[in-house]
Amino acid sequence: xxxxxxxxxxxxxxxxxxxxxxxxxxxxxxxxxxxxxxxxxxxxxxxxxxxxxxxxxxxxxxxxxxxxxxxxxxxxxxxxxxxxxxxxxxxxxxxxxxxxxxxxxxxxxxxxxxxxxxxxxxxxxxxxxxxxxxxxxxxxxxxxxxxxxxxxxxxxxxxxxxxxxxxxxxxxxxxxxxxxxxxxxxxxxxxxxxxxxxxxxxxxxxxxxxxxxxxxxxxxxxxxxxxxxxxxxxxxxxxxxxxxxxxxxxxxxxx
Amino acid sequence: xxxxxxxxxxxxxxxxxxxxxxxxxxxxxxxxxxxxxxxxxxxxxxxxxxxxxxxxxxxxxxxxxxxxxxxxxxxxxxxxxxxxxxxxxxxxxxxxxxxxxxxxxxxxxxxxxxxxxxxxxxxxxxxxxxxxxxxxxxxxxxxxxxxxxxxxxxxxxxxxxxxxxxxxxxxxxxxxxxxxxxxxxxxxxxxxxxxxxxxxxxxxxxxxxxxxxxxxxxxxxxxxxxxxxxxxxxxxxxxxxxxxxxxxxxxxxxxxxxxxxxxxxxxxxxxxxxxxxxxxxxxxxxxxxxxxxxxxxxxxxxxxxxxxxxxxxxxxxxxxxxxxxxxxxxxxxxxxxxxxxxxxxxxxxxxxxxxxxxxxxxxxxxxxxxxxxxxxxxxxxxxxxxxxxxxxxxxxxxxxxxxxxxxxxxxxxxxxxxxxxxxxxxxxxxxxxxxxxxxxxxxxxxxxxxxxxxxxxxxxxxxxxxxxxx
Numbered sequence: 247x248x249x250x251x252x253x254x255x256x257x258x259x260x261x262x263x264x265x266x267x268x269x270x271x272x273x274x275x276x277x278x279x280x281x282x283x284x285x286x287x288x289x290x291x292x293x294x295x296x297x298x299x300x301x302x303x304x305x306x307x308x309x310x311x312x313x314x315x316x317x318x319x320x321x322x323x324x325x326x327x328x329x330x331x332x333x334x335x336x337x338x339x340x341x342x343x344x345x346x347x348x349x350x351x352x353x354x355x356x357x358x359x360x361x362x363x364x365x366x367x368x369x370x371x372x373x374x375x376x377x378x379x380x381x382x383x384x385x386x387x388x389x390x391x392x393x394x395x396x397x398x399x400x401x402x403x404x405x406x407x408x409x410x411x412x413x414x415x416x417x418x419x420x421x422x423x424x425x426x427x428x429x430x431x432x433x434x435x436x437x438x439x440x441x442x443x444x445x446x447x448x449x450x451x452x453x454x455x456x457x458x459x460x461x462x463x464x465x466x467x468x469x470x471x472x473x474x475x476x477x478x479x480x481x482x483x484x485x486x487x488x489x490x491x492x493x494x495x496x497x498x499x500x501x
Numbered sequence: 502x503x504x505x506x507x508x509x510x511x512x513x514x515x516x517x518x519x520x521x522x523x524x525x526x527x528x529x530x531x532x533x534x535x536x537x538x539x540x541x542x543x544x545x546x547x548x549x550x551x552x553x554x555x556x557x558x559x560x561x562x563x564x565x566x567x568x569x570x571x572x573x574x575x576x577x578x579x580x581x582x583x584x585x586x587x588x589x590x591x592x593x594x595x596x597x598x599x600x601x602x603x604x605x606x607x608x609x610x611x612x613x614x615x616x617x618x619x620x621x622x623x624x625x626x627x628x629x630x631x632x633x634x635x636x637x638x639x640x641x642x643x644x645x646x647x648x649x650x651x652x653x654x655x656x657x658x659x660x661x662x663x664x665x666x667x668x669x670x671x672x673x674x675x676x677x678x679x680x681x682x683x684x685x686x687x688x689x690x691x692x693x694x695x696x697x698x699x700x701x702x703x704x705x706x707x708x709x710x711x712x713x714x715x716x717x718x719x720x721x722x723x724x725x726x727x728x729x730x731x732x733x734x735x736x737x738x739x740x741x742x743x744x745x746x747x748x749x750x751x752x753x754x755x756x757x758x759x760x761x762x763x764x765x766x767x768x769x770x771x772x773x774x775x776x777x778x779x780x781x782x783x784x785x786x787x788x789x790x791x792x793x794x795x796x797x798x799x800x801x802x803x804x805x806x807x808x809x810x811x812x813x814x815x816x817x818x819x820x821x822x823x824x825x826x827x828x829x830x831x832x833x834x835x836x837x838x839x840x841x842x843x844x845x846x847x848x849x850x851x852x853x854x855x856x857x858x859x860x861x862x863x864x865x866x867x868x869x870x871x872x873x874x875x876x877x878x879x880x881x882x883x884x885x886x887x888x889x890x891x892x893x894x895x896x897x898x899x900x901x902x903x904x905x906x907x908x909x910x911x912x913x914x915x916x917x918x919x920x921x922x923x924x925x926x927x928x929x930x931x932x933x934x935x936x937x938x939x940x941x942x943x944x945x946x947x948x949x950x951x952x953x954x955x956x957x958x959x960x961x962x963x964x965x966x967x968x969x970x971x
Contacts, residue, residue, distance in 0.1 A: 293536075294906075295533050295535060295536050296906060297533075298533035298534065298535060299533075299535070300535055300536075301906075301907075301934075302907070302932070302934070302935055303935065327935065328932075328935035328936075328970065329555065329556070329557070329935060329936065329970035329971060330555065330557065330932075330935075330938065330968075330970045332553070332554060332555050333553050333554070333555065333592075340748070340749070341748070341749045341772045342749060342751075342772070343772075347683075348553070348555075348592065349555060349592065349683045350652070350679065350680075350682035350683045351650050351651075351652045351682070352652050352654075352679075352682050354655075354657070355655060355770040355772075355778045355780060355830075356778065356830070356832075357772065357774075357775060357776050357777055357778045357830060357831075357832050358772070358775045358776075359775050359776040359832035359833075359834075360832045360838060388525070390525050390526060391526045391529060393529070393532070393537075395526075395529060410774055410775055430525075430528075435834050436775070436834065437834065439834075443528050443531070445528075445529070445532070462532055462536060464528065464531045464532065468906075469531050471906060472531065472532060472533055472536050474536050486640075486641070486698070487698045488641055488696055488697060488698045488699075491696070491698075491699070491701070491745075491751075492743075492751075493694070493696055493701035493703075493743065494641070494696050497637075497641070497643065497694075497696065499553075499596060499602065500553050500596075
């Protein structure tokens with residue numbers, strides 16, 4: 247009986263220490279790991295695997311800058327590969343999303359839901375602060391395996407969309423204790439269907455701190471589809487606010 | 502006893518938790534071996550020119566079934582029953598220094614069809630779409646000069662504010678309005694644009710460089726010719742501006758002047774939740790009816806007898822008339838995007854005009870000149886990319902990764918609301934790889950003989966294509 251009490255007290259004590267940070271603080275700290283605080287551009291390579299075999303490769307250049315008013319990122323994405331999509335662009339600025347096709351020279355307003363279209367959905371390469379778009383709840387502590395099958399002691403968070411800019415309705419999120427490294431996430435649709443499972447990996451120093459440089463996304467609806475995202479060529483870059491509007495898209499020049 | 506119960510309960514919890522975690526870790530089994538290795542670093546940023554180009558070679562074969570029981574006989578040349586086309590399409594931008602770039606966009610077509618002689622100058626058609634220089638004279642202040650495709654509008658099926666669309670599309674392979682925008686001729690113009698934070702102002706001036714020419718058909722297209730008669734037959738001016746007036750509210754206003762007439766336009770979009778975007782596009786200005794406009798154009802360009810009366814009654818008065826495209830897009834969780842739009846073209850055919858068109862054209866003994874004039878009205882509207890009827894409905898669907906990854910299905914229905922007849926097109930594109938695409942489309946004109954689309958000479962077209970991107 248005494249041993250049970252000691253175990254119980256120890257369990258409570260550990261939990262109390264772990265819960266010193268609120269769920270929102272944990273998510274915000276993890277956002278700082280994932281996303282540079284200064285305006286930047288990166289080149290992202292998306293490799294699609296179908297039934298275990300690599301198939302298509304997409305290359306995108308992402309320009310991102312945090313909006314000081316909302317603390318959310320504004321994004322410009324330019325397609326570099328495949329050749330048929332070269333030069334196409336997507337603008338995300340708060341509620342506003344535009345798709346520009348240089349072949350038709352037309353800009354089309356798209357809905358947030360259209361960020362999820364395609365196995366390598368544009369919503370997965372956009373720089374997003376989860377703490378702004380989601381309200382988190384701490385479910386508890388778990389030790390789970392990361393992408394390289396190493397055990398990581400994590401906070402397990404349940405995040406619900408806090409505004410209509412959130413890409414997904416609900417996200418389960420695992421963040422490593424202490425380092426606040428993102429380890430794993432599961433993304434759910436409005437209807438509660440599991441859409442994607444994501445593992446972060448390839449932690450390297452980029453723009454001043456250790457950040458994940460790869461993400462593996464498993465399509466939970468068709469698990470034979472897996473996409474590996476490689477985030478690279480990070481560069482701090484001054485990005486004028488005027489870039490983040492529809493009429494600038496045809497003017498954005500590759501650098 | 503209580504301690505044992507607690508112990509059992511605790512053990513149960515631990516085991517349940519362990520099972521859940523084991524299940525959580527089993528997600529890793531879904532990652533294929535090839536994807537478990539760290540990926541090679543991404544390529545360095547592509548050279549500026551290479552990152553802003555699209556070059557592809559495409560072969561397309563089209564077969565068309567004609568109707569044999571037309572109420573209003575179609576004048577020669579009849580639509581081709583087959584066409585084989587091979588074309589090289591290139592769009593490329595070169596950067597010259599920090600502030601200047603040059604854009605070239607062109608398509609060279611080799612074609613053969615049942616009513617063309619081989620060889621003839623009609624077998625090779627060059628579409629010189631764009632060729633212009635752009636100079637950033639100051640921060641986000643641009644001066645462009647040359648042949649430029651200047652597009653406006655937010656709707657998918659009909660763009661009243663896309664003032665430079667008229668006569669610009671040459672012999673398209675698809676009738677999908679979103680595809681028509683990809684292969685059209687730009688207009689020779691000078692353009693200035695200033696982009697501020699939260700606003701843009703664009704001014705364009707296009708001079709008259711050629712005279713208006715008759716409406717083209719597929720057998721009299723110009724071979725290697727810039728076709729300035731299509732794009733620069735009048736002096737034209739456009740001013741348009743947009744401003745962020747409130748969060749998620751940035752309307753665009755346009756003023757357009759051509760041939761002593763001024764038109765106005767507006768574009769508005771609004772996001773309605775996660776899945777829906779609503780939009781409206783309007784243009785208005787003084788003009789006559791489409792029938793009268795077509796008649797006068799046909800007479801001016803020599804297609805129709807000068808000063809002859811219209812074969813059917815036409816409204817000759819000039820007054821402010823509107824064009825409108827209003828609709829919404831909706832995206833489902835299963836990755837299908839629908840666009841539903843209502844189109845209004847006040848100058849178009851009313852029910853009364855349609856009755857006259859069929860009554861006169863189908864009358865026993867209607868002369869060839871009369872039927873030619875009746876069909877001319879329709880060709881004129883098509884070349885202007887205006888809806889023929891006053892009221893029409895447009896529904897488009899685009900399904901990415903349809904049934905299998907890399908298969909994209911698109912389809913649209915354009916319905917005349919007077920008679921319910923429809924133009925329907927379904928397209929399938931399968932991306933074999935990053936370089937190769939195979940696809941096809943089916944176009945059908947559905948409706949009774951006494952209807953807009955059911956009276957057309959083509960009933961069905963089928964196209965198969967293979968494209969190689971470089």
